[in-house]
Amino acid sequence: MSDSVAQLGYLGFEVSDLEAWVLLCERVLGFEVARNEGGFSCRYDSYAQRLFFSEGPADDLIAVGWEVASPEELDGLVARLAEQGVETRAGSEVEARARRVTRLVSLRDPTGNPLELFVGPEQSQTPFVSRYSAGGFVAEEQGLGHVVVNTRDNREHERFYCDVLGLNVTDHIEFEAGKHHIDLTFLHANQRHHSVAFGGPLKKSIHHFGIQLADFDDLGRLVDRAARRGVKIATPMGRHPNDKMVTVYLESPSGFEIEIGWGGVTITEGWEPTTYDRLSLWGHWSGQA
Numbered sequence: 001m002s003d004s005v006a007q008l009g010y011l012g013f014e015v016s017d018l019e020a021w022v023l024l025c026e027r028v029l030g031f032e033v034a035r036n037e038g039g040f041s042c043r044y045d046s047y048a049q050r051l052f053f054s055e056g057p058a059d060d061l062i063a064v065g066w067e068v069a070s071p072e073e074l075d076g077l078v079a080r081l082a083e084q085g086v087e088t089r090a091g092s093e094v095e096a097r098a099r100r101v102t103r104l105v106s107l108r109d110p111t112g113n114p115l116e117l118f119v120g121p122e123q124s125q126t127p128f129v130s131r132y133s134a135g136g137f138v139a140e141e142q143g144l145g146h147v148v149v150n151t152r153d154n155r156e157h158e159r160f161y162c163d164v165l166g167l168n169v170t171d172h173i174e175f176e177a178g179k180h181h182i183d184l185t186f187l188h189a190n191q192r193h194h195s196v197a198f199g200g201p202l203k204k205s206i207h208h209f210g211i212q213l214a215d216f217d218d219l220g221r222l223v224d225r226a227a228r229r230g231v232k233i234a235t236p237m238g239r240h241p242n243d244k245m246v247t248v249y250l251e252s253p254s255g256f257e258i259e260i261g262w263g264g265v266t267i268t269e270g271w272e273p274t275t276y277d278r279l280s281l282w283g284h285w286s287g288q289a
């Protein structure tokens with residue numbers, strides 16, 4: 001497809017307990033934190049900002065920023081959105097400055113999740129060096145990680161994200177869990193196995209966002225720091241069958257989760273979507289086993 005998003009570039013959140021989030025981001029996750037008026041931002045690769053937080057009652061996602069390679073491609077996407085009847089709004093200079101990008105447009109996905117398309121992310125003048133995770137994070141052109149968003153209709157979402165924004169289906173996970181039918185869709189925008197996933201209605205716009213460490217020991221050390229700082233493990237270590245990533249889920253102070261992963265597969269030439277019949281190859285026991 002000609003015009004498409006290149007990567008998941010940033011996530012913005014409104015959170016009620018700013019200080020708990022600063023502690024989590026700085027001391028547990030090992031990001032570089034910069035405070036600003038009304039909130040703070042985090043970086044963990046060459047991008048000046050990957051996550052931003054402002055104080056407020058929502059405790060939810062307020063922006064999912066998708067980077068587009070060029071202003072021309074952004075214009076192409078805005079035109080395609082208009083053809084599909086999706087309203088877009090040009091972001092203000094104040095909004096662009098807060099996101100540290102040159103230009104953005106905002107829109108809603110079919111479920112109402114707050115999306116933004118942007119160009120020109122600011123790059124940091126200094127290389128990222130983690131105080132805690134010597135191996136650093138897997139990000140850069142693969143984007144910040146992934147986000148799992150609310151959806152009322154998986155097929156409608158798949159059509160929107162693929163046919164309009166230009167992502168591609170990576171795979172699905174579908175199985176029966178007691179009385180529940182689990183049906184998850186994973187989409188990629190670049191080499192990262194998935195940049196966005198969805199699997200049904202949620203109370204918030206987000207179920208979790210996921211980040212990836214380059215070094216397995218850094219994952220273990222991060223879990224140690226979470227234990228020392230009283231951050232609860234939502235789901236202990238396990239390996240997903242589709243991306244093959246070893247992950248742990250932490251509880252965030254805002255009622256959604258953060259998945260920390262290591263390893264896993266990347267998208268290769270000629271990738272064919274498959275459907276898996278379980279959520280984990282091993283582990284991820286949540287106590288209901």
Ligand SMILES: [Fe+2]
Nearest residue numbers: 146148210259
């Ligand atoms: Fe995930």
